[in-house]
Amino acid sequence: MLEKIDYILDRVTMYKLILYVLTFLFGIAIILSFFEIIHLKVHEIIFSVTVLTVVSYIANKIFSFILKASTNSDSIYITALILTFLITPVFSVNGFIFLSFTATLAMLSKYILAIGKKHIFNPAAISVVIAGILTNQYASWWIGISAMSPFLFIGGFLIVRKINRELMVLSFFVSLFLALAIFSFINADNFLTNSQNIFFNSVFLFLAFIMLTEPATTPPTKKLQIIYGAIVGFLYMPYLHIGNIYSTPELALVLGNVFSFIVSPRYKLFLKLKEKIKISPEVIDFSFVPDKKFTFIPGQYMEWTLPHKNIDGRGNRRFFTIASSPGENYIHLGVKFSQDGSSFKRALSSIEKTDTIVASQIAGEFTLPQDANLKLVFIAGGIGITPFRSIIKFLIDTNSRRRITLFYANKISSEIMYEDVFDRAESQLGIKIVYTLTDTENVPKDWKGKIGRIDENMIKKEVPDYKNHYFYLSGPHEMIKSFEKILTNMGIDRKMIKTDYFPGYT
Numbered sequence: 001m002l003e004k005i006d007y008i009l010d011r012v013t014m015y016k017l018i019l020y021v022l023t024f025l026f027g028i029a030i031i032l033s034f035f036e037i038i039h040l041k042v043h044e045i046i047f048s049v050t051v052l053t054v055v056s057y058i059a060n061k062i063f064s065f066i067l068k069a070s071t072n073s074d075s076i077y078i079t080a081l082i083l084t085f086l087i088t089p090v091f092s093v094n095g096f097i098f099l100s101f102t103a104t105l106a107m108l109s110k111y112i113l114a115i116g117k118k119h120i121f122n123p124a125a126i127s128v129v130i131a132g133i134l135t136n137q138y139a140s141w142w143i144g145i146s147a148m149s150p151f152l153f154i155g156g157f158l159i160v161r162k163i164n165r166e167l168m169v170l171s172f173f174v175s176l177f178l179a180l181a182i183f184s185f186i187n188a189d190n191f192l193t194n195s196q197n198i199f200f201n202s203v204f205l206f207l208a209f210i211m212l213t214e215p216a217t218t219p220p221t222k223k224l225q226i227i228y229g230a231i232v233g234f235l236y237m238p239y240l241h242i243g244n245i246y247s248t249p250e251l252a253l254v255l256g257n258v259f260s261f262i263v264s265p266r267y268k269l270f271l272k273l274k275e276k277i278k279i280s281p282e283v284i285d286f287s288f289v290p291d292k293k294f295t296f297i298p299g300q301y302m303e304w305t306l307p308h309k310n311i312d313g314r315g316n317r318r319f320f321t322i323a324s325s326p327g328e329n330y331i332h333l334g335v336k337f338s339q340d341g342s343s344f345k346r347a348l349s350s351i352e353k354t355d356t357i358v359a360s361q362i363a364g365e366f367t368l369p370q371d372a373n374l375k376l377v378f379i380a381g382g383i384g385i386t387p388f389r390s391i392i393k394f395l396i397d398t399n400s401r402r403r404i405t406l407f408y409a410n411k412i413s414s415e416i417m418y419e420d421v422f423d424r425a426e427s428q429l430g431i432k433i434v435y436t437l438t439d440t441e442n443v444p445k446d447w448k449g450k451i452g453r454i455d456e457n458m459i460k461k462e463v464p465d466y467k468n469h470y471f472y473l474s475g476p477h478e479m480i481k482s483f484e485k486i487l488t489n490m491g492i493d494r495k496m497i498k499t500d501y502f503p504g505y506t
């Protein structure tokens, strides 16, 4: 069952998924309102979503034109839908003005409350905080009725699984629960009654699943994400107050965003193409010139936005690993293309030197361990080689020796990429490179590498003392899952296996 869910999730981009989940919740809200389970009229909700969407769209167009910034249509609709669920619609001129004001604030916050062109606050949350201060009208979070809980659970589960933020959301729940227990203990209050007040409605689910998970305001590493979840969970506790200022969900999130902003790198790069070279039948290596210097750890990835026409259902953003080392002059990407490719890939393949691609949200922990004495085994399938190219080129650039064996599997020999870098690492640094071809029918006569899939026998033969090695796995989801099984069957502790996988490929 989970495999089927993952299969479907791999076929939809993160922003599209969030948009689909919000649309699904909107549909449910309309049905519940029709049956008067939600005490809002259907026409009021439709009025609200129309005003918020149209005003957000226009405001975003105007701001992006004035400030010459690239726009993302998915995030406009996501913010408009979130605001729809937070603000009680009033079908009147005043209601129209308030909705328009909040939508405009949300869009403006993306450009004005931004440093290094990266926005600091969740746009929906900060707009209702500011609107509340200025107009004394506060978000009601009407979506948070208990009847919505099962649907929020379903949608939230899909989002959290897709973006791998289980621990962050869990830490939010645990922290909220603990804060409540501490509060009840200190005030000699009834913990159960207090809990019911919070957990009986589903505001906390909407906040945790839909808003806390916003990628642009999430810290880059698991550890920081857990702290972030805990901070927002603690601050969310509704009984918390300083004087007359009581905690609200939006205020908790906005304060958490400040933490996230402080601990996150603030890069938003605007890059121009330097060169694109076909390095295998399906892969192009792109080199880009960034508009400013920036640092990253080899093995990390960024989110890439490419504005283009006729954007398909998969949207205009993708994650790509930086295949270059920090020591190189240009930023390299190794990108795989398929015949029935997305509009994003078609636009990327025909990118010109005058076009700009935007990269932000550097993240990822698929990086070398601090301890240089640890023995490592890298296992790559196809395009999964990109983080290893970055790491190994970095070791060459800095002349650093590490005990590494790289297993690199491809179907046919022409699919092997970045061979020059790996051959140099072998001769200069003594890194052992094991190439293998899995299409046994099409092996060249002069082939010196291995034949067949990387399996237990091959690993044991090439790395006899494999038990004290750390394993790094990179490639398609199915490959990662099967290696995790192989390695745990070989007695490798789960803690010694690091994974990176590229959703979007079968």
Ligand SMILES: Cc1cc2nc3c(=O)[nH]c(=O)nc-3n(C[C@H](O)[C@H](O)[C@H](O)COP(=O)(O)OP(=O)(O)OC[C@H]3O[C@@H](n4cnc5c(N)ncnc54)[C@H](O)[C@@H]3O)c2cc1C
Residues within 6 Å of the ligand: 011, 301, 312, 313, 314, 318, 319, 320, 321, 322, 333, 334, 335, 336, 337, 338, 340, 341, 342, 343, 344, 345, 383, 386, 501, 502, 503, 504, 505, 506
């Ligand atoms: C952390 C991370 C790092 C990554 N690093 C890299 C990297 O270095 N290099 C790299 O190439 N990728 C990388 N990826 C994967 C990348 O982000 C894309 O998910 C992947 O390239 C698929 O791209 P695409 O959606 O444009 O589809 P395509 O590559 O165009 O096609 C892939 C599959 O999707 C199907 N498909 C395409 N368009 C549609 C559509 N409109 N509707 C339904 N199905 C469609 C195709 O049939 C095909 O099977 C990384 C992903 C993550 C999460």
